[in-house]
Amino acid sequence: MGESMNIAVVIASTRRPTELARWAEHIRNQTLAPSRVIFAIARPEDLPPDFNVPGIEVIQAPLGLPAQRNAALNLLDDTTDLVAFYDDDFVPAAFSLEAMARLFSDHPDVVAASGHVVLDGIGSAGISYEVASSLVASLKPVAPEAVALVPIDGTYGCNMAFRFNAIGRERFDERLPLYGWLEDVDFSNRVGRNGAVVRTNAFMGVHQGVKLGRGPGRQFGYSQIANPLHLRGKQSIRADHAYQLMARNILMNHLRMFWPEPWIDRRGRAWGNWVALWHKLRGRLSPERVLEL
Template identity: 35%
Template sequence: MFHTVIIPSAKRPQILHETIASMLQQQTPADQILITVADKSYVLPETLAFPKVQIVLARPGLCQQVNDAIPYIDSCATFVSILDDDVELAPDYFTHARIFSEEHPEVAAFSGFLVRNGNVERSEGRSLLLSFTDEPDRSFEIQSTVYGCNINTRPEVLRTVKFDERLPLYGWLCDADFGFRCRKFGICVSYNACRLVHLMTSSGRISGTRMGFAQIMNPYYLYRKGVIPFWEVLQSHWLIATRNNLIKLFFLDQKIDRQGRLKGNIIAFFMILRGQIEPEFMEKLS
C-alpha cells in the first residue's frame, strides 16, 4: 500500500514542523507527505528537509489547499490521509488505518478516535497516547460524516468528491459536507483503533468576526445543499453558537473573541434574512 498524507497549513510553521516530526516516528511512516500552503514562508526550511516531504503552493483556504494538492498525489497511492497541522497521532495510527482500509472496502472515509480534542499541549497529548498499553479496540461506528482533523480515504474518492471551495478560509463544516458526499462510494465510520489527540491550537486561525459569521452562514448553506436538515442547523449550530457567544461575552473569555463572534453571527443572520446565502462573504470581513 502506498500512503499519501495531505496537511493543509497556514501561518504556524513551528506547529507544522512538530507535527510532521512526530508523524515520521510512526511504526509505518507515510510514503508521501504533501504540505499544502498559500505561502512558502508558512513552512520552515528544516521541515522541507525531512524525507518524503513535498510542498504544494496552493490558493489560500483549507478547501482550496486540499484540492490543489490532489494532482500531486503519487500515481501509486492507494490510501490518503488528510490531517490538521496540529494533531498528535498514536505511534500505530497509520498501521491500523492501512489495515482497516484494506479490510473494509465498503468504507469510503473514516476518522480515528479522539482521545482529547483541544485544550492540550503536545507533550501532554503524547503522554495521553502512550498511556494506552492495552490492545486497541478495533470496533467502528457508522457516522453521518467524518471529522476534519483526520480524514482517511482512497485517492479515487478524494479526486471525485473534493472539498467545497465555497466554504472559504478555515472551511468551517467542510468535513460534514465532504463526508456526506463521500457516501455515494460507501459508508463513513469512526474507527477506534486509530487514536489521536487534536491540540486545536488557536494561532493562525481566523478572526472572531469571521468565525462567528461561519457559525451561522455555513450550516445554513449546507442545509440549502441538502447536506444537513434544518432542525440540525437550529439545534446543533445556531442555538449553541449564539447562546455561547451571548453568555460567555460577559465572562471576558481571553482565548475566544466572543464580541467578534457575536458580531459575525448578526451579520450572517441579516444576510440570510435578505436571501444572501454567501459563505464566501466571510473573506470580506476583518
C-alpha cells in the same frame, strides 16, 4: 494485508511553522510508512526557515483549508489507496497509519473514517505539545476484536481518512473560505454516498487545539450561520443538523458574551452571527462574504 496499502498523508497549514515542522518526526515514528507526505501551505513563511526534509513534498496553494487540501488531492493518482488528512496541531499515535490500513482492508464498505481523538484542546486554551506527546506515547494499538465502527454524520477534520477510489471527482468546497468550517462534514458526506462513514477507535491521537492561525471571532461567527445554510442548500448536511449547529452556536455566543472564555472572542462571534442573519434576511448571505468582514 493492510500493510500493502499506499497511504498519502496531507497536512494543510497556515501560520504554524512550529507545529508543521513536528510532522517530520510524526511521520518517522509511524510503524507503517506513508507512500507520500504533502504539506500544503499558502505562503512561504508557513514553513520553518530552510525547511527541507527528504520525502516530504511542499506545495503552495491559495489561502484556505479547502483550497489547500484540494491542491494536495490533485497531485494524487490511482496508486494511492488511502488519503489521511491531519490538522497541523494533531499528534498521532505511532501505530495510526498501520491501524488505518488494517481498518480499511478489513472493512471494504468503509469509505471514510474519523479516528479517535483521545484529548481535544479545541474547546479549551489548548494542550501543550509536551502534554500531547506524553499522552500519545502511552497509547497502545486496539486489538482487532475491540475495534469499533460507529456510523456518523460527517468526519472530524483533524484526524480523518478516505478511500481514494471513493473520492473520485469530489473535492473540498472552496466556497467555504479561510478555516472552511464544516468542510470536513460536507466532503465526507458527499464521499459517503459511495459507502459507510464511521468513527473508529482503531487510529488515534491528541488534538492540541492551537489558537494561532485562526481568524477573528466576527469571521467565525459569520461562518457559523453562512456555512451550515450553504451546505443545506447543497443537501450535504441534514436540516436538523444544520439548524442545531446554528442554534447552539448563537445561544452559546450570547450567553458567554459578558463572561467569555479567554481563548474565544464571543462578542466578535455574536456580531458575526447577527451580520449573517441580516444578510440572510436581505438575500445577500453567502460563505464568501466572510472575507468582507
